[in-house]
Amino acid sequence: MIDEKELFKPVNIEELEAKEYIRPSIGYWADAWRRLKKNKLAVTGLVIIILLIALAIFGPMFSPYEYDGTDLNNVYAPMSRSHWFGTDELGRDVFTRVLYGARISLAVGFVASFINLIIGVLYGGISGFIGGRVDNIMMRFVDILYSIPILLIVIILMVVLKPGLKNIFIALGISYWVGMARIVRGQTLSLKEQDFTLAAKTLGATRGRILVRHIIPNAIGPIVVTATLLIPNAIFFESFLSFIGLGVSAPMASWGVLASDGIRAFQSHPNLLFFPALFISITMLSFNFLGDGLRDALDPRLRK
């Protein structure tokens, strides 16, 4: 029997562990990661991408064939133990070529996306940061650029520059920065308008730094998502260019070139098209899943 007097004794609340009752608020990144993990498609995409990168970097080392090792005695071989994906019209091992193709296609994707990211961030950041007239002019310029059909310019560029890996990097690298610049500029502008800049001045840098931990994640979110989604675009673009004959030059082969070649013998030897096509599709799917998942995970509005 509990003594009633005990029950009604006043308690000093400051002695109690407040943490027991209040749900710890998780940091922005931790919450985003938690949300991302729940998205099975996004996680699958991420895993596949990591596998592909590993395959691209290390795969060719384990293959007994060279990507340009022709064997005219063994053309159009069907899939077998020694040639997992068969051979092509010059007797080259398709599996090895697909692995090398991974290197090129993935490289194109990442590098092109990266170049666009840098240009876009710089351009948009400067425009938003300076603001005023300069910002207006820079954005007008961007608007005009936006309405120019970039693909056409890229095609002409490739015709002029002659196909080749380096030129593909250049051509793709300048094609998408416009969208990125707009986003970065928008984020920069909203950053500027936040009271945090004023607060940072009045309350001292430490406060400012803490606020940065909240503001910057908000700003970086769309940028990360856009950069991720640029990669499959670049890979697609590259296959497209290869398809119309403006891709990397033989014997180097990206997946796009492999697919484009494969179409010619498609009816009799579908494996030549099937495997590069499969890899392209899987890669693009994975990046799209990941990008979608990132977009949902990093959206601060969805945060509970």
Place this chain on the structure above:
Amino acid sequence: MKKFVIQRVIAMLITLFIVATVTFFLAKAIPGGPFTKEKALPEAVLKNIEAKYHFNDPLWKQYTDYMVNLMKGDLGPSFRYDALTVNDIVRKGFPVSALLGFVAILISLGLGLPAGIISAYKQNFWQDNFVMFFSILGISIPNFILATLFMYIFGLKLHIFNTAGWGRWQDIILPAVTLAAYPTAYIARLMRSSMLDVLNQDYIKTARSKGLSEYKVMTIHALKNALIPVVTYLGPLIAAVFTGSFIVERLFFIPGLGRYYVTSIYDRDYTVILGTTIFYAVFLILANFAVDIIYAFIDPRITYSTEK
């Protein structure tokens, strides 16, 4: 409102100008000129050709001639095929591509819009997952892969359609569907996210609080707002359909402008490349402009912008 239209017209003219100029100078930058691939021609013939195509005129004259011709609508002759001018090629090929593109756009709007709306309405239920899954496939799988897949299944195996040719109305189905895959998927996703955005807005709560039926809420209140961002996609949609046509026409052997364009790239027929590029560019810029104007009419915030 007027201010908006005038701004757009000026932007469009500037863009056209830049595109034409850039294209011209890029073409001039091609090392070696258009005939370097040919087996060596005798000096005299070369000289004749150069004179005919004004290669020896000073650069600024070539440029002004070019621009003037452009404004007259003359895109120049083809190098490869003496008898044809670029205008001829365009005249032959464009209607075909336009028809194909038009059907593809119809399919993508007709399928994509309802799919997106249903997906948003039934968010996280099976309809939503279904639509989302297929739309991600549509976006990720490049259309040449889809094209070969369709050709294989429907053409070779099931013998429903021809894998090539043009002339009967059935021939348009497979290529149009292939062409429509990416835009349909994109529109579905765009419509879905736009609807979701709108459905989360306060004014939808207000509409429901008035006791309106869900149907009225979705159609009158939600759709009107949700369609606005989708309209802005119409421009890029047309562009996507055109670029897709390069591949689809080549694969299905359709005699459209896209196929001629790709061929000219292979042949390095520079005037055709240039001329067609300019044609496409002009077309797309005009289409974008038209979409912008339509958009301005739909969004009351622009139609009735109050300048305080």
Place this chain on the structure above:
Amino acid sequence: MEPVLRIKDLKTEFFTYAGVVKAVRGVDFNIYPGEAVGIVGESGCGKTVTGLSIMRLITYPPGKIVSGEINLDEVNLLKLSEPEMRKIRGGKISMIFQDPMTSLNPALTIGYQLSESLILHKTISKEEAKKRVIELLNLVRIKSPETVFNQYPHQLSGGMRQRAMIALAISCEPKVIIADEPTTSVDVTIQAQILNLLQDLKSRVNSSIILITHNLAVVAGLCSKIIVMYAGLIIEEGTDTQIFDNPKHPYTWGLLRAVPRIDEQEKERLTTIKGLPPDLLSPPKGCPFALRCSYAMEICFKEKPPYFNPEEGHRVMCWLLDKRAQKVKRSK
């Protein structure tokens, strides 16, 4: 007199990816005809969710009214079918939302949006509705109502939009108007106008008003009854005199202390209530306010207090009113 709205043991919960959030945990109260009641509490206490629950505007996923009764003129709204409920919404109960900037559809004219519910609930023609809408716009003191009728929301100022919302809410002569933070998103000067307007309308229109707000000052002139909510529960309820002159719950004391007063010394700091509201994913089993209460006792953490009635019409959920508790002095 019979109450027009009788809420019994209302429980509303949200099923999220992090768990089940119990936003409203058993709320009862009555609203009488013509009465103006204020529901006061800090963000997250469940007052808005209560308002939305009355309108059955809680959408699943993730939210659901889990149990309870909401009786409008003795009809339990929770048992109605959706089409029947739609007749009630806008017709018998209407709602004014917090943010006038976003509560009106930007793609439709003011006239259209206001006529809609009239045409729906009163089955009158478009022309008749237009006449009534213009009358209503006049009533809420919007100048040149004929012009405003054809304008779009973005062409109006914030204050005008809120007034249009109010006009919408009273248009079908509802029995109950729920106003959810009607002054929070508006300029201070407009706030006063809106409150004035509501005062004025109260005497003209025969509806009861439920005014939901976190600001005690707002309910002062308008409401005759005040309900204080905390962590999904009603912790104190009384007439305005009782609450302002004789509050009994430490949370209410904190709320009143936090209102800046003209007669206070300038140098005094504004007092706030220390701490944060509890996590509604797993609400504490005792009194929800215990952790922030300077007068907390052992029992407060162990058991939820019952309602005590210190006077007629005044109830308090607090162990301090138990006769076994020590008497405390409220610090001013």
